Amino acid sequence: MTEPRWLDDKQARAWRGYRRMRALLDLQITRDLANDSGLSDADYDVLSNLSETSPHRLRLTELAGTMLWSKSRLSHHLTRMQQRGLVDREECAGDARGSIIVLTEAGLRAIEEAAPHHVASVRRHMIDLLTDDEIAALDALSHRVITRLTTPT
Amino acid sequence: MTEPRWLDDKQARAWRGYRRMRALLDLQITRDLANDSGLSDADYDVLSNLSETSPHRLRLTELAGTMLWSKSRLSHHLTRMQQRGLVDREECAGDARGSIIVLTEAGLRAIEEAAPHHVASVRRHMIDLLTDDEIAALDALSHRVITRLTTPT
DNA sequence: GGGCGGTTGGTGACATGTCAACAACGGGTA
DNA sequence: TACCCGTTGTTGACATGTCACCAACCGCCC
Numbered sequence: 001m002t003e004p005r006w007l008d009d010k011q012a013r014a015w016r017g018y019r020r021m022r023a024l025l026d027l028q029i030t031r032d033l034a035n036d037s038g039l040s041d042a043d044y045d046v047l048s049n050l051s052e053t054s055p056h057r058l059r060l061t062e063l064a065g066t067m068l069w070s071k072s073r074l075s076h077h078l079t080r081m082q083q084r085g086l087v088d089r090e091e092c093a094g095d096a097r098g099s100i101i102v103l104t105e106a107g108l109r110a111i112e113e114a115a116p117h118h119v120a121s122v123r124r125h126m127i128d129l130l131t132d133d134e135i136a137a138l139d140a141l142s143h144r145v146i147t148r149l150t151t152p153t
Numbered sequence: 154m155t156e157p158r159w160l161d162d163k164q165a166r167a168w169r170g171y172r173r174m175r176a177l178l179d180l181q182i183t184r185d186l187a188n189d190s191g192l193s194d195a196d197y198d199v200l201s202n203l204s205e206t207s208p209h210r211l212r213l214t215e216l217a218g219t220m221l222w223s224k225s226r227l228s229h230h231l232t233r234m235q236q237r238g239l240v241d242r243e244e245c246a247g248d249a250r251g252s253i254i255v256l257t258e259a260g261l262r263a264i265e266e267a268a269p270h271h272v273a274s275v276r277r278h279m280i281d282l283l284t285d286d287e288i289a290a291l292d293a294l295s296h297r298v299i300t301r302l303t304t305p306t
Numbered sequence: 307g308g309g310c311g312g313t314t315g316g317t318g319a320c321a322t323g324t325c326a327a328c329a330a331c332g333g334g335t336a
Numbered sequence: 337t338a339c340c341c342g343t344t345g346t347t348g349a350c351a352t353g354t355c356a357c358c359a360a361c362c363g364c365c366c
Contacts, residue, residue: 004269011280014288017295022175023221024302042352060315068176073353075316080352097314097361116157127164129297135167137290142170144282149177195322213345226323228346233322250331250344 025125032121037114042077044118047086047103047111056103059092063101086110178278185274190267195230197271200239200256200264209256212245216254239263 007015030041039047049066050056058066064074078101081087086107092098103111130138160168183194192200202219203209211219217227231254234240239260245251256264283291 004272005276006272007275007280010285010288010292014292014295015275015280017292017299020221021295021298024299027221028302040352061313068173068180070354071315072317072355076353079316095314095362099315119157119159122160122168123158125302126298127160127168129301130294132163134290134294135163137287138294139163139167139170141283141287141291142167142174145174145279146170146177148282149174149181149278193322214343223324224345225325225347229323232346245344248332248344250329252345 028125029118029121032125033114033118036117036121037110039110039114043081043086044111044114046074046077046081047107047114050087050101050103051108051111056108057090057100060099060101081107181278182271182274185278186267186271189270189274190263192263192267196234196239197264197267199227199230199234200260200267203240203254203256204261204264209261210243210253213252213254234260 026041033039033041033044037044045067046063049063050058060074060078061071063069064071067074069077078087078089082089085104088102088104090100090102092100127135179194186192186194186197190197198220199216202216203211213227213231214224216222217224220227222230231240231242235242238257241255241257243253243255245253280288
């Protein structure tokens with residue numbers, strides 16, 4: 001390997017800042033979510049994704065793809081959420097392998113009660129601290145990074 | 154609770170973008186790190202923090218504080234890293250409870266070999282995709298969020 | 307129809323993180 | 337000195353995530 005191009009001061013500060021913000025924000029939002037609603041980040045993500053679909057149901061593979069989770073991880077987690085009554089599994093008409101994940105009544109109530117607290121938490125710890133320009137910059141840069149990471153070379 | 158202040162379109166886009174970038178970036182950088190150096194994120198963080206101290210050693214509590222890890226988590230992880238010869242534990246002169254974490258020769262070699270690849274990975278997937286203004290914005294906003302989260306009300 | 311490669315979701319073994327409890331110790335105080 | 341209270345690091349039980357593997361299934365081709 002040739003001489004590595006180390007980060008300059010500004011880049012290093014930004015990268016470390018990003019990493020630290022990421023860690024602290026995660027801890028705080030996870031804590032808020034647990035206190036306010038008794039849900040984990042993972043629970044919230046699953047419920048949120050399900051509640052945003054038309055008939056509140058999704059194929060496991062599709063849900064896993066959207067969430068960037070492995071099918072294995074999702075299957076394990078769903079088993080636990082199913083035991084708590086937040087989701088259910090249905091057979092898939094037309095594909096006997098398939099499993100359709102359904103948001104239950106209790107699951108819907110859970111996400112609807114959690115959402116306002118969660119938004120408040122996100123605002124308090126992040127969004128409301130940013131200027132309009134910063135929101136725009138964050139949006140632009142994050143989508144550029146996403147595009148790069150999801151576009152085959 | 155009064156009517157929640159939902160995020161507007163721009164805010165929601167930025168928030169979702171941030172979350173997705175965070176997830177994708179994590180996956181990719183973890184993958185690169187494993188492929189290039191056989192280290193996990195956690196390994197790299199521990200080694201990195203240790204290598205940046207003067208005599209390559211830190212009290213467990215101090216290291217845990219810096220990394221925002223629980224002492225328990227760190228202790229468990231150090232046990233595993235110690236078995237791989239990357240770190241070692243020394244008794245603390247002056248405080249018989251204390252445990253001092255030391256970077257071993259092998260640990261130092263590991264981080265020195267990993268660092269160039271890691272920087273390249275960080276550049277490729279994030280830093281080099283950003284304009285100077287975006288770097289500055291990311292730095293500013295992240296440190297504002299950090300300050301808010303680390304300043305007692 | 308029968309076979310074949312790829313897909314789907316689940317499972318068990320294992321790696322990792324969380325949480326509560328604990329023994330051992332430090333440092334102030336009377 | 338003896339006590340008390342907080343700190344330190346470890347541990348075990350448990351929750352969660354990863355990985356390799358598998359049976360069942362799909363769609364396609366012959």
